[in-house]
Amino acid sequence: MKDIITLAIESSCDETCAAILKNGREILSNVVSTQIDLHKKFGGVVPEVASRKHIENIELVIQSALDEAKLSFKDIDVIGVTYGPGLVGALLVGLSSAKALSFALDIPLVGVNHIEGHIAANFIEHKDLEPPFVCLIVSGGHTHLVEVKGYGEYEILGKTRDDAAGEAFDKIARALNLGYPGGPKIDKLSKIGNKKAIDFPRIYLEEDSFDFSFSGLKSAVLNYLNSKKMKNEEIVVEDVAASFQEAVLDVLVDKSIKAARVKGYDKVVLAGGVAANSGLREKLSEKGKEYNIDIKYPPLSLCTDNAAMIGCAAYYDYLNGKVSDLYLNAVPNLKL
Ligand code: KG4
Numbered sequence: 001m002k003d004i005i006t007l008a009i010e011s012s013c014d015e016t017c018a019a020i021l022k023n024g025r026e027i028l029s030n031v032v033s034t035q036i037d038l039h040k041k042f043g044g045v046v047p048e049v050a051s052r053k054h055i056e057n058i059e060l061v062i063q064s065a066l067d068e069a070k071l072s073f074k075d076i077d078v079i080g081v082t083y084g085p086g087l088v089g090a091l092l093v094g095l096s097s098a099k100a101l102s103f104a105l106d107i108p109l110v111g112v113n114h115i116e117g118h119i120a121a122n123f124i125e126h127k128d129l130e131p132p133f134v135c136l137i138v139s140g141g142h143t144h145l146v147e148v149k150g151y152g153e154y155e156i157l158g159k160t161r162d163d164a165a166g167e168a169f170d171k172i173a174r175a176l177n178l179g180y181p182g183g184p185k186i187d188k189l190s191k192i193g194n195k196k197a198i199d200f201p202r203i204y205l206e207e208d209s210f211d212f213s214f215s216g217l218k219s220a221v222l223n224y225l226n227s228k229k230m231k232n233e234e235i236v237v238e239d240v241a242a243s244f245q246e247a248v249l250d251v252l253v254d255k256s257i258k259a260a261r262v263k264g265y266d267k268v269v270l271a272g273g274v275a276a277n278s279g280l281r282e283k284l285s286e287k288g289k290e291y292n293i294d295i296k297y298p299p300l301s302l303c304t305d306n307a308a309m310i311g312c313a314a315y316y317d318y319l320n321g322k323v324s325d326l327y328l329n330a331v332p333n334l335k336l
């Protein structure tokens, strides 16, 4: 059978990305041009700045992906592109480029849900991984516990009712003056801090709920910091970071394992930017062993935003006949 070559484009937030994949699971190139330094000074992503930077970068990034794969446009069979969720102006840059290429070169277009892309990152890393399994998707914008029943077939078991897990990491890091993005900084400090130093709340919600809530924990940490400042008492930043992280991880890990057990699965798969967290990987793996549940996660480079994961999801959509037309629009709040 002829190989299927996918060109994938992702521009939903602050990374301009293009990748080329062979048969969905083999990366030929994966180019990520990050804007982190640009947004750092504002303490978070500035949507308009992100869109403008995507416009400057997109052609270059696509060309680099082709060059690295030693291919040209004539070799491409499918174009996959993120059309939501994300920042509308940012999404439109990648989407317009993909539509223009699809039209000009007469190549089928596949619109991909960004969250679906995060899940698919695992198919690239784990060649034998097949659905069904339970997947915990934790990123800057999303916290979902999903039953992946087949390729492109999902049932949401729970999601956050307020902040996303990564958003909570970023906000607490900001309060601790650690800079943006906060997740990796808190991860690093947690390794030297005492995770039992402060007993922050673990919010489990109703007994049978697989939903999450992080705003109460966020307020508890902010209140703790304010009260320390008012009393002129020393704040041990690494202890706050470690205690906060532990409170997040306890809930994420307990609910993921419980979801697998309730639904009868022996596999839990991690995805999204927060899946890069070393404490989360470790804790989930330990708990998985206890219950005979296999834990899988992508390498760091495929946890945070990239186009390879979008290409993998696009490949399976293409095989399933889910091709988009040129009326495809950006959907900032696209649901899974
Ligand atoms: O998936 P991603 O790149 O973008 C979204 O789709 O949102 O995720 C970015 C999020 C940020 O909130 C960042 O702080 C968090 O992932 N993150 C981490 C780590 N690395 C990135 N959070 C905790 N520990 C990390 N090591």
Ligand code: ZN
Pocket: 114, 118, 139, 140, 272, 273, 304, 305
């Ligand atoms: Zn993402």
